[in-house]
Every structure is written in C-alpha cells, then in structure tokens.
Amino acid sequence: MDRLADDSQVKQNWRGTVVRSLLLLVGACLLLGLFTGEYAWALATGLAIYLGWTLNQLRRLHKWLKEHQPDEPPPDGYGLWGEVFDSIYHLQRRNEKARGRLQAVIDRVQESTAALNDAVIMLDSNGNLEWWNRAAETLLGLKTPQDSGQAITNLLRDPRFVEYFERGSYLEPLELPSPLNDRRHLQFHITHYGNREHLMLVRDVTRLFQLEQMRKDFVANVSHELRTPLTVISGYLETLLDNVEDVNPRWLRALQQMQQQGGRMQSLLNDLLLLAKLEATDYPSDNQPVAVDLLLLSIKSDAQALSGERMHRISLEADPHLRLKGSEAELRSAFSNLVFNAVKYTPAQGEIHIRWWGDEQGAHLAVRDSGLGIEDKHLPRLTERFYRVDSSRASNTGGTGLGLAIVKHVLLRHRARLQIVSSLGQGSTFTCHFPSSQVARRLN
Structure with a gap:
C-alpha cells in the first residue's frame, strides 16, 4: 500500500510540474505578445525555444547514458x-x-x-x-581462471x-576414481536448478x-574357502x-536334515560367489545379442516344473524380434530369480504373467x-x-535372501533398473527397464 501511495504521489508531482511549466511558458509568450502586438509569433x-531546450536536455541524457561510468551521477538540470x-x-x-546487499550475500555464500x-x-x-570452490580444484584438478567456461x-x-551427465537422470549418484589419483574415489551428485542449470557436488x-572393498573381499574369500569343506561334508x-x-x-532323520541344510548352504555360497563375480567388473565381458524370447521360454518351462502340484497358470508374451545386448548367463540368472520368486510366493493355482516388449524408451x-x-x-x-519380508516364509521356500540383490547387480551391469509395484492382497509386478542402447532387433 505504501509503494502504491508513493507511485501515485510521484505521478501527481510530475503532472503538476508539467502543468506549471506549460502555464508559465504560455503566460510569458502572451506577455511578450502584449508588448509586441504579435501574439502568434x-x-x-516561446514554444520553439522550449522545444530546443528540451532537445538539449535529451541530448545530455543520451550522452550520459552512453558514456557514463558505473558510479557517475546524471547531469544537473532544472x-x-x-x-x-x-x-x-x-x-x-x-x-x-541493492547490488551491494546481493554482493554481500553472494560473498558470504562463496566463503x-x-x-x-x-x-x-x-x-x-x-x-x-x-563457478567452483577450492575443494573442486583439490579433488578434480580444476584451474582458475583458465577452466572457466569449459565444458x-x-x-x-x-x-x-x-x-x-548426458543421460540427464540424476536420481542415483555416480562413483568414480579421481582424475588426479586412481586410489581416491569420488561420488558425484548432480541437481538441476534455475533455468536447467546444474549444481554438482563431489565427495x-x-x-x-x-x-566396501574389504567387505566384498571378505565375503568372496570366506565363500570360496567354505566350498571345499562343505563339498566334503555333503x-x-x-x-x-x-x-x-x-x-x-x-x-536317518538327522542325516536327511543335515543333507537338506547342506544344500541350502551350498545355494547360499553359490549366490555369494555370483555376487562377488558381478561386483568385480562394471560390464559383462560376453556382451552379445541375446534372444530373450527363447530364454524366457526356457525359464517358463523350469518355472512350470518348479510349480509342480501347485499348478500355477504361467503365461508368456514376448516379442520375438527384440534382442538384448549382454550376458545370457547373467540375464538368465536375473530373469529366473524373478520368475521363480513369483512361483514360490504365489498360492496354488495362482496366475503368473511374463511379458517382454519394447518401445521408444527401450526394452522392458x-x-x-x-x-x-x-x-x-x-x-x-x-x-x-x-x-526378507518374512524370514519364516523364506526359510520354508528355501530362499537365501540374495535373489533380488543378484537381480539388481545384473541390471546395473546392463545399464538397467528394477521397478517394483506391489500391495497386500493384490500381487506384485517386477519390471526391468533396459535403455535403448542395450536393445538389438532380430533382422529375420
């Protein structure tokens, strides 16, 4: 309200000044006409003199706007x-x-x-x-000012x-060795702000x-060392x-239970060793186009055999022309884990639907x-x-609690992600999303 009142007062002052100036000009011209008898001239x-004076003031204003320094005041006038x-x-x-206050805030933020x-x-x-802070120079080797403006x-x-960076999806951070020292590892996290600008934090x-590496080595070594005595006992x-x-x-009963638990331990060790193998490299070495439809057909047959007397209704819908670049063994492990979990945790005569399709975003x-x-x-x-959601149920079904961890690592190695949608009493849907770069289409 105060600002509106000030604006109204300024307008009234300007209007009054203009009216007074014009009245004084007209009055002076009429007085001059009274003495000379030439009112029109x-x-x-008078108007010509006023116009010339106004044009001169405009010239002074234009010159000041064009040539003035930042702190130079405007010219004087009447x-x-x-x-x-x-x-x-x-x-x-x-x-x-205002600029000083903003600069003080910017300086404080930068400090x-x-x-x-x-x-x-x-x-x-x-x-x-x-812009970047001093830590960016230490961690990434950025140099001031020569790197300013560089991509x-x-x-x-x-x-x-x-x-x-080019993918544009920064939901998960990225971990990489430092460009200055391979023994130093950095975590990159990028956030969009403003007009699609980027704020990058590096830790x-x-x-x-x-x-984490010690943990992986420990699990891998222990798993490997346990295989021999477990094989002997089994x-x-x-x-x-x-x-x-x-x-x-x-x-007899004791021996049978020992054999059953030995089998579970063997499955656990195999899963741990597989996880260790998946974590050892970033991308599968046997990167070849995989006929996913045939792979899923084989997994469906195994799932039907696993279902047995529970008689699940398992259906498959797969695009025969859509292939996936990657490791067939790893993809089989991931896909079979998802399908077998559906068989284990679905009541007898339940429905299981497997679908493989592609669109402009990739394959799914x-x-x-x-x-x-x-x-x-x-x-x-x-x-x-x-x-485990229910440890007792997992024990009854023989699960190790590592199946979905294996799925996650296989998908990460194939540049994919896992989406899980579920609600109590309405079943679950596990969806693997593969980017277009991993998709290959069968020619025939």
Missing part, C-alpha cells in the same frame, strides 16, 4: 528535467545499495562453500563451468561420467570405498544316505503374479542382501 517563438535527473540519481543509488571439504561446482544449462565433459573424460568416499552325507540300510534308523520385462503382495514399507529394501 511570440507563442511560436524544472521537469531536473526532476528526471534527480529520479535517475535516486534510482541509481537504490540499485547500488561458506569455499570452506567445505566437498567440491561444489555450478554449471550452466549446456554443462559449462561457471565439464572436456575436463572429466571418463566415459561413465560422460554417459551419466571423497575413499574410506567408504575401502570398507559328499559323505550323500554316501551315507545311499547306503541307508547300513545306517542306524535313529540317525515384467513379471506379474497374483500372490500375497508386499507392504510399501518393505519395497525400498527388497534388493538389499539377506533382507
């Missing part, structure tokens, strides 16, 4: 033009104060971000460097970073990477059960069942190692 002469120049001067002072151990980098909508992909040329996660148990007539009947595999469903609170953790 006196009025024309009457209406004096008020114009004064208004420009006051506006100039207000802008300088605070400069003190961070994490790198903060601002990029424009095209990915060119605009970030010209300075960080790792193909994985280039692919991550040193070397310690976490080393701990072999002796199998020999004893093959000669069951020579075994004391009191030991969906496994839908009519099982018990999963509560929303469990969905974010389903792909964690050993996480």
Whole structure:
C-alpha cells in the first residue's frame, strides 16, 4: 500500500510540474505578445525555444547514458528535467545499495562453500563451468581462471561420467576414481536448478570405498574357502544316505536334515560367489545379442516344473524380434530369480504373467503374479542382501535372501533398473527397464 501511495504521489508531482511549466511558458509568450502586438509569433517563438531546450536536455541524457561510468551521477538540470535527473540519481543509488546487499550475500555464500571439504561446482544449462570452490580444484584438478567456461565433459573424460551427465537422470549418484589419483574415489551428485542449470557436488568416499572393498573381499574369500569343506561334508552325507540300510534308523532323520541344510548352504555360497563375480567388473565381458524370447521360454518351462502340484497358470508374451545386448548367463540368472520368486510366493493355482516388449524408451520385462503382495514399507529394501519380508516364509521356500540383490547387480551391469509395484492382497509386478542402447532387433 505504501509503494502504491508513493507511485501515485510521484505521478501527481510530475503532472503538476508539467502543468506549471506549460502555464508559465504560455503566460510569458502572451506577455511578450502584449508588448509586441504579435501574439502568434511570440507563442511560436516561446514554444520553439522550449522545444530546443528540451532537445538539449535529451541530448545530455543520451550522452550520459552512453558514456557514463558505473558510479557517475546524471547531469544537473532544472524544472521537469531536473526532476528526471534527480529520479535517475535516486534510482541509481537504490540499485547500488541493492547490488551491494546481493554482493554481500553472494560473498558470504562463496566463503561458506569455499570452506567445505566437498567440491561444489555450478554449471550452466549446456554443462559449462561457471563457478567452483577450492575443494573442486583439490579433488578434480580444476584451474582458475583458465577452466572457466569449459565444458565439464572436456575436463572429466571418463566415459561413465560422460554417459551419466548426458543421460540427464540424476536420481542415483555416480562413483568414480579421481582424475588426479586412481586410489581416491569420488561420488558425484548432480541437481538441476534455475533455468536447467546444474549444481554438482563431489565427495571423497575413499574410506567408504575401502570398507566396501574389504567387505566384498571378505565375503568372496570366506565363500570360496567354505566350498571345499562343505563339498566334503555333503559328499559323505550323500554316501551315507545311499547306503541307508547300513545306517542306524535313529540317525536317518538327522542325516536327511543335515543333507537338506547342506544344500541350502551350498545355494547360499553359490549366490555369494555370483555376487562377488558381478561386483568385480562394471560390464559383462560376453556382451552379445541375446534372444530373450527363447530364454524366457526356457525359464517358463523350469518355472512350470518348479510349480509342480501347485499348478500355477504361467503365461508368456514376448516379442520375438527384440534382442538384448549382454550376458545370457547373467540375464538368465536375473530373469529366473524373478520368475521363480513369483512361483514360490504365489498360492496354488495362482496366475503368473511374463511379458517382454519394447518401445521408444527401450526394452522392458515384467513379471506379474497374483500372490500375497508386499507392504510399501518393505519395497525400498527388497534388493538389499539377506533382507526378507518374512524370514519364516523364506526359510520354508528355501530362499537365501540374495535373489533380488543378484537381480539388481545384473541390471546395473546392463545399464538397467528394477521397478517394483506391489500391495497386500493384490500381487506384485517386477519390471526391468533396459535403455535403448542395450536393445538389438532380430533382422529375420
């Protein structure tokens, strides 16, 4: 309200000044005409002089606008033009104060971000460097000022970073070795802001990477070392059960349970070793076009055999012309895990539908069942190692808690992602989304 009142007062002052100036001009011209007896010429002469004076003031204003320095005040003036120049001067002072306040805020933000151990980098909508703090120079080797305006992909040329940046989807962070030191590992996280500009945060996660690597090595080594004694124990148990007539009947049930649990341990070790193998490399070495429709047909037959007397209704809908670049063995492991889980956790005579199709976004595999469903609170953790929604149910079905973790790693190695949609009493749908770069179409 105060600003509106001020604007109205300014307009009234300007209107009054203009009216007074014109009245004084007309009055002077009429007075001159009274003495000379030429009213028309006196009025024309007065208006011409006023017009010339006004044009001169416009020239002075134009010259000042064109040549003035940032802190140079506008020229002095009188009457209406004096008020114009004064208004420009006051506006100039207000802008300088506002600019000073904004600069103080910017300086404070830059000082605070400069003190961070994490790198903060601002990029424009095209990915060119605009600003970065000191940590970016330490972690990434950026140099001031010669790198300003450079494209970030010209300075960080790792193909994985280039692919991550150009993809434009930054839901998950990216971990890469530092371009300055391979033993230092960094985590990149990019966020869009403003007019499609980028804010990139880079953290040193070397310690976490080393701990994770120690965990992987420990699990892989222990799993490998346990295989030999477990194989020996399982072999002796199998020999004893093959000669069951020579075994004391009191030991028969114990031997059978030992053999059953030995089989579960063997499955667990196999899954752990497979996970260790998947984590060892970033991309499958046997990258060949895989006929997914034939692969799913084989998995469907195995699932029907696993269903047995429970007689699940398993249907398959697959595009025969759509192939997938990758490892057939790894894809079989991932897809069979999804289908076999649907068989295990779907009640007898339930429905399971497998669909493989493609669109402009890539290729997709969906496994839908009519099982018990999963509560929303469990969905974010389903792909964690050993996480079970119902541990007792998993024990009854022989699960190791590693199946979906294997699926997740296989999909990551094939540049894909897993989407899970489920609700209690309405079944579940597990969908694998593969990008177009992984898709190959059969020619015949």
